[in-house]
Amino acid sequence: MLEKKKIGPYTIVFPIKTGKYAETFRVVDEKGNKRFLKLFNLAKLKNTQYEQTIENITEINIVKSLSHINIVSYIDSGEVVYEGQRCIYMVCDFIVGETLFQKIKREGYCSVYDLKRIISGVLNGLKYLHKRDIPIIHNGLTPESIMLDMTSNMSTAKIIDFGHAQYLESRNKSFYSDGLNLFYMAPEMFKGLYSTRTDLYSVGVMMYHLLFGTLPWYVDLSKVPTQDRIARVIEERKSPLKIPNLNIFELDDNLLNIVVKAVSQDVDERFQNVNDFLRALNGESEVPKASYIKVDVTGVISKEEKRTKVEKGNGFADVAGLDELKYRLNTEVIDLIRFPEKYKKLKVKIPNGMLLYGPPGCGKTFIAEKFAEELRCNYMYVHCSDVASPYIHGGQEKIAAVFEQAKENAPTILFLDELDAMITDRSKHTSVSEYGEVNEFLTHLNNCAENKVFVIGATNNPKAIDPAALRSGRFDIKMYVPAPDEKNRKLLFELYLKDISDESIDYDELVKQSEGFVSKDISTLVNRAAILTAQADKDKISMDALITALEKSKGELPSISAEILKQHEKIHEEFGDNKNNNRPKIGFTSYSSIE
Template identity: 35%
Template sequence: VEKTLEKKQVINGKYEVQFFLDETDVYQKYRVKGNDNKTYLLKLYNSSKLSRYSFTNEGLLETEILRQIDHINIISLVESGEVVKNSQKYHFLIFDFISGETLHEKLKREGVFSPYSAVPMTLNILDAVAELHNHPRTVIHNNINMNNISLDYSKNSEKPILTGFNFARYIDSKSNSVDIEQLSPFSIAPELYNGVFTPQSDVFSIGALLYQMIFGIPPWYLELPEYQYSDDKFKTLLFDKRNEDLSFIMPDFEELDDEHLKETIVKALSIDVENRFKNIKEFNEALRRQVILEGGSTKKTKQVSTKAEVKQGDGFSALAGMEELKTLLYNDVIKALNEKELYARYGITIPNGILLYGPPGCGKTFFS
């Protein structure tokens, strides 16, 4: 790999290059250290290779969009600018560094996700994308896939972070302004092949993400070399493949036995936009089982009452620290008591008790 930046090179007078991370056809990523001694991610674009649709009057469209977005599950832009190197112009973006790995890397390392872990992670991504869709001009991400979801492990938990905004567009941006040849063909909605992108396009991509987490491969996967993805023959094969019913056979050769989850995935991945979830809110409600999909993905949904007695008290917010213990009790006890049917469906039983141990004064009695 021919690296544009050298180690120890300083960008914008603030960020010292530590080492090269990754590259695509149009950008390179570096780990850098700021004057504040914090670690950041630098994304360096070769400006001459970018589409004209990647720019606004003020600079990169990606920069403009991210400056307006603030969400816990969306990558944080710190600053941006331009730099000239070897008579070439480059645009750079500085992000908060994510200490972890991508969903794709975790899938390769550990294998498929259980529905119990995949669904909550998908709900976090849905919340992040809802923030984009609720923007006054409605932002469509267009490139949601396993490589653009990073897992932040910095706080002893897996927090999914949505990244990869270089193909994000406003809904009123020009059609055909997204180069689909640069996208993952198994993750993008069929209407994108016609240059059309809407909130339902992101719904499809998140449905494909959920499917791949649980089954290990993208929906309607074709085993062909990546260099053939741009061929018309491949697109014809993919379109034909998508006319087939989805397979719900798990890697252990057992079929997924959660009918509601299957119906939810089918509806999210509907080729016909009329049968797909109309928005993120509908998808979110289905995954949370606030609606029940009856007799197939094209049927109407029936509202399920989710009212519960509201108990007074500050709960865990009254306790400082002990985040690992709070998370353990919430997932293994509190959530299990509140969602008994969900836990029973995956064979997870509620513990008979929990033993708190430690030296005097560590908070055992206060916590309990």
């Protein structure tokens, strides 16, 4: 076995990213602690704003001086010779979680509730940077420079990657702009200028991206020569801002006005500082009506379209495996709903609901949709943000309205996503309003089956749910949905590669290489291999294409760390939905994309 490479006292686990003058690695220190290490090649730094001594590398000096919950933590730095090159390294704390970019790719959307929470964290980090004795401008904010720390129940946004950061006092000097995302750059940055409002512009673009799944003033640059791309972006921004005409729950006019103000091309029309931005985001101030154009978009599924999709779907015919789950749902729920008179004679009670829990990306939302398709009944998707309200008792009114709508359109499958944020343990509540909202949920759960409403709740953290919701008569059925094991990973690969791969595929090797992958990761990997195959003008995906996709995905896939998966297995053991029976874990395979 080859000895792993070292950088100073740190052992390389695997490379994450390679840039023009630096490489990033996941490493472990001498005590076995995981860390992130950035290695600066001094020879390649000659053409940047950096000097060749450790004392004058701006990024290290900046990160070393920072200490804030919403900013990555500095650990160490030093000078080494690596592969015959004189280098300087900087080590930061390892963050258990994923980038905001990975979250968007995995989930495909961001609720208004999540957006406000994430953006508030980013703004608080910027406030710390901008309010220092010598203000610091990040200059490179994108979803890839925001890490979501998942060590607690609620993920914390942390600003990372200070490769383009500068002190405000240096704003008359040019800054390193190679590799910046042009769509996130404020107009003045194209002239080499930056300020605190430059960062706020990037936050506005981030909000637009999270809400609508695209970028403001987006234009395809793939066929535009590199030297002409900035001019093309500047030209596109001369047109009015377009807002996709989507039915996004909780997207009120004030939030929309915040986004439009933040991405104004006129620096004086933007938010003047972080405090103004935060006050508007928290609803403490109202932003004047903004000017924009509403446009229809394609390729985005609204809630109404999603319902139609569910009603016309193939149900369990799309699902391979999951025999126990399908059997239980057919015998314990579906038959009772389809043939109520048959069971009414024997006074059989329909269960009120089912709880699906486990790590993200393993198919909880998918299972709920396929169940609704099987029944061909009304399907309602409700995210925790859909029942949130800034007003006292406002949340209770929304909860009551949701159940009333489900009752009116019965039989209904009511899917509650992120259930732990809706029915949080009341012993941890400090707000009378929040306590009342949990009571409201419990009241409606008591008799929902009598009204032909079956509730499916999904959560990554069942232990945070109020115990009363988990008692018999509410969420009667509990299912743990884990990351797929070797058998199911192989079947997933076979399903996704069916009819689109050649005979070179080594499924056993793919299973070995995909340890720790959740279902969504496998779907993503096959899709990336398909793109590589198309770019090579080939008709079938080869094993080489999959291996190349795996190499390119290092640091990004698996999207869920081994630590988090172990945490979920521990939760499963402690939660103990199988303590009184020998039911196996579910496992998951599907012919369709997994959400």
